[in-house]
Amino acid sequence: MSRAPEKPNDSPATRPGLRDFFYDRMGMSVAAGLAAKKKVPIHRSTPFYFLGGMALFLFVIQIVSGVLLSLYYKPSPDQAFESVQAFMTEVDFGWLIRSVHSWAANLLIGILFLHLLTAYMMRAYRRPRELTWATGILLLALFMAFGFSGYLLPWNQLAFFATRVGTALVGVLPVVGQDLLLLARGGENVTGDTLSRFYALHVAILPLLTLAMLGFHLFLVQHHGMSVPDREALRLGGSERLPTMPFVPDFLLRDAVGWYLVLGILAALAALFPWELGEKAAPFSSAPEGIKPEWYFLFMFQALKQLPGHILGIEGELLGVLFFGCAGLVIFLIPVLDRGQISRLVLNILAALAVVFFIVMTAWGYFDKGSLRLILGASLFLGVLSLAISFSDRGTLVRRILWMLTALATLLLIIGISQELYQ
Amino acid sequence: MEGSCDKSDKCPRRSWLVRVLVGMNLVAIGSLLYPITRFLRPRRGTRHGTLNVVAPFRVDQLRPDADGEWPAPFEFAGKPCVLVRTSDGEIKAFNAICTHTDCTVKCRPEEGDIFCSCHGGVYDLNGQNVSGPPPRPLEAYKVILRGKPGREEIIVSRT
Ligand code: FES
Numbered sequence: 060m061s062r063a064p065e066k067p068n069d070s071p072a073t074r075p076g077l078r079d080f081f082y083d084r085m086g087m088s089v090a091a092g093l094a095a096k097k098k099v100p101i102h103r104s105t106p107f108y109f110l111g112g113m114a115l116f117l118f119v120i121q122i123v124s125g126v127l128l129s130l131y132y133k134p135s136p137d138q139a140f141e142s143v144q145a146f147m148t149e150v151d152f153g154w155l156i157r158s159v160h161s162w163a164a165n166l167l168i169g170i171l172f173l174h175l176l177t178a179y180m181m182r183a184y185r186r187p188r189e190l191t192w193a194t195g196i197l198l199l200a201l202f203m204a205f206g207f208s209g210y211l212l213p214w215n216q217l218a219f220f221a222t223r224v225g226t227a228l229v230g231v232l233p234v235v236g237q238d239l240l241l242l243a244r245g246g247e248n249v250t251g252d253t254l255s256r257f258y259a260l261h262v263a264i265l266p267l268l269t270l271a272m273l274g275f276h277l278f279l280v281q282h283h284g285m286s287v288p289d290r291e292a293l294r295l296g297g298s299e300r301l302p303t304m305p306f307v308p309d310f311l312l313r314d315a316v317g318w319y320l321v322l323g324i325l326a327a328l329a330a331l332f333p334w335e336l337g338e339k340a341a342p343f344s345s346a347p348e349g350i351k352p353e354w355y356f357l358f359m360f361q362a363l364k365q366l367p368g369h370i371l372g373i374e375g376e377l378l379g380v381l382f383f384g385c386a387g388l389v390i391f392l393i394p395v396l397d398r399g400q401i402s403r404l405v406l407n408i409l410a411a412l413a414v415v416f417f418i419v420m421t422a423w424g425y426f427d428k429g430s431l432r433l434i435l436g437a438s439l440f441l442g443v444l445s446l447a448i449s450f451s452d453r454g455t456l457v458r459r460i461l462w463m464l465t466a467l468a469t470l471l472l473i474i475g476i477s478q479e480l481y482q
Numbered sequence: 483m484e485g486s487c488d489k490s491d492k493c494p495r496r497s498w499l500v501r502v503l504v505g506m507n508l509v510a511i512g513s514l515l516y517p518i519t520r521f522l523r524p525r526r527g528t529r530h531g532t533l534n535v536v537a538p539f540r541v542d543q544l545r546p547d548a549d550g551e552w553p554a555p556f557e558f559a560g561k562p563c564v565l566v567r568t569s570d571g572e573i574k575a576f577n578a579i580c581t582h583t584d585c586t587v588k589c590r591p592e593e594g595d596i597f598c599s600c601h602g603g604v605y606d607l608n609g610q611n612v613s614g615p616p617p618r619p620l621e622a623y624k625v626i627l628r629g630k631p632g633r634e635e636i637i638v639s640r641t
Contacts, residue, residue: 090497106536140610220600221587222586223583223584223585224585225586226584227582227583228583230584231583241524242522242523244524245524246524246525246560247524247560247561248560248561250560252525318580342557342562343554343555343556343561343562343578343586344554344555344562344586345554345555345562345564345578345586345587345588345599346585346586346587346588346598346599346600347599348599349599350585350599350600363583363601363615364601364602364615366615367614367615368582368611368614368615368616368618369617374617375615375617376582376583376615376617394559410590414544
């Protein structure tokens with residue numbers, strides 16, 4: 060198209076062949092230049108850089124498996140459950156694709172939580188990466204919305220009532236609550252119209268928003284390069300002094316190991332524990348026992364369960380919703396709130412409390428049996444502690460405390476398992 | 483001089499034009515958004531419903547079945563409706579949607595209460611919230627009995 064005169068120095072040599080045809084026309088030299096320049100710093104917390112790549116990989120899996128599912132799924136209250144049931148039993152590997160989609164969704168959220176936590180611990184949100192942080196939080200919110208909307212689609216009892224409870228929480232907000240509720244449900248109740256809305260959200264609106272947001276997030280990551288934790292930079296006297304590795308191929312190949320790891324875990328989970336379908340939703344029946352949302356909403360569910368009808372004259376669930384809303388806002392605003400030693404200390408304490416709260420509430424909500432609760436709680440604690448340990452220096456007081464907590468959690472884990480075995 | 487003003491703040495006529503342009507664009511966007519927001523509002527049928535309904539069982543069938551289960555809620559105006567019998571034999575009808583976060587409650591005949599399994603909310607047979615998270619009593623409907631005494635049809639109506 061362009062009539063620019065041939066520049067002899069544009070491509071170093073005249074390259075014949077198909078590869079070079081595209082190389083020149085697609086501006087690949089720009090991409091190649093970027094790839095050659097991109098370096099990843101090497102330090103103790105480098106492994107945490109893999110989490111984002113793993114999440115991205117799972118997102119790709121979600122797109123592929125989701126598109127496959129949409130070939131058989133029918134979004135209507137009369138047919139949704141039956142169509143899922145049918146493709147799980149009649150279509151070759153139908154059960155597997157559905158199981159992969161559900162498990163990958165859960166793994167994805169789990170990895171995003173870890174990504175968030177480690178990014179916080181590395182303080183990767185510092186200037187100039189405030190927007191990277193903000194888009195990351197928005198992406199997490201989008202993926203949780205994916206999870207919430209996708210949960211309803213099979214139209215089973217658990218999902219039906221979990222959606223009623225979940226959307227009702229919006230309705231308790233003052234002034235706008237009722238309108239938002241009508242908007243979300245497409246009616247006063249959860250009906251076929253709700254199913255259509257959630258379907259549109261899940262397969263059209265959220266994917267578009269997510270792709271745009273993800274593009275922005277990745278662009279920012281590329282633009283600013285990897286963030287180096289203060290401590291690591293300090294140890295070597297400046298982040299420029301850190302050893303690095305080229306992104307292509309060294310880091311990319313390591314990334315690929317992370318993807319295979321995720322793929323292996325996913326395949327094992329999906330094949331060994333196929334996702335259940337449950338019973339078809341009966342909209343006018345009483346709620347069955349054991350209504351539970353997905354595990355990543357469980358901490359909110361469990362906390363809201365504990366609130367009495369009224370606290371100081373205000374409806375309990377309104378207070379709960381406002382509390383979680385504020386918590387989300389604080390997380391979103393961390394780059395602005397962190398403005399010095401003291402605010403950092405406050406944030407760290409709040410973060411530790413939030414993690415403990417999340418773990419305790421999840422374990423409590425997940426199991427009725429005390430020993431199982433202990434197992435889940437202790438193993439989650441161990442997981443998070445192992446993250447924290449790699450951020451603290453050898454021999455410091457913090458590290459000693461962390462090791463003591465680790466020993467304690469291991470002890471609790473052993474007690475829990477032995478109780479479970481000898482009952 | 484007209485020709486030399488190229489910044490809108492220095493040039494009243496041009497800034498007026500810009501303002502008109504912005505205003506007209508806002509009007510255009512508004513007229514696009516208005517039908518969309520209206521479209522997003524639920525259709526009428528799901529916001530209102532019938533004014534009364536005949537329960538799918540008669541008075542003599544309103545008792546626990548072989549498994550001790552009370553008759554399940556049925557649809558009334560797009561919502562589940564639960565019927566209970568108080569200790570003095572009176573039949574009462576409630577909107578079965580829990581006032582906490584919209585689960586559907588059930589009547590437990592042995593305990594003599596109305597129970598919500600989602601967060602363990604308990605109401606008494608008059609629909610009053612007794613314990614657990616529910617903040618308000620259940621919405622009560624009016625009950626009219628019609629037909630042969632002891633085998634009457636149960637008609638539930640709003641107010
Ligand atoms: S919805 Fe009934 S107790 Fe929460």
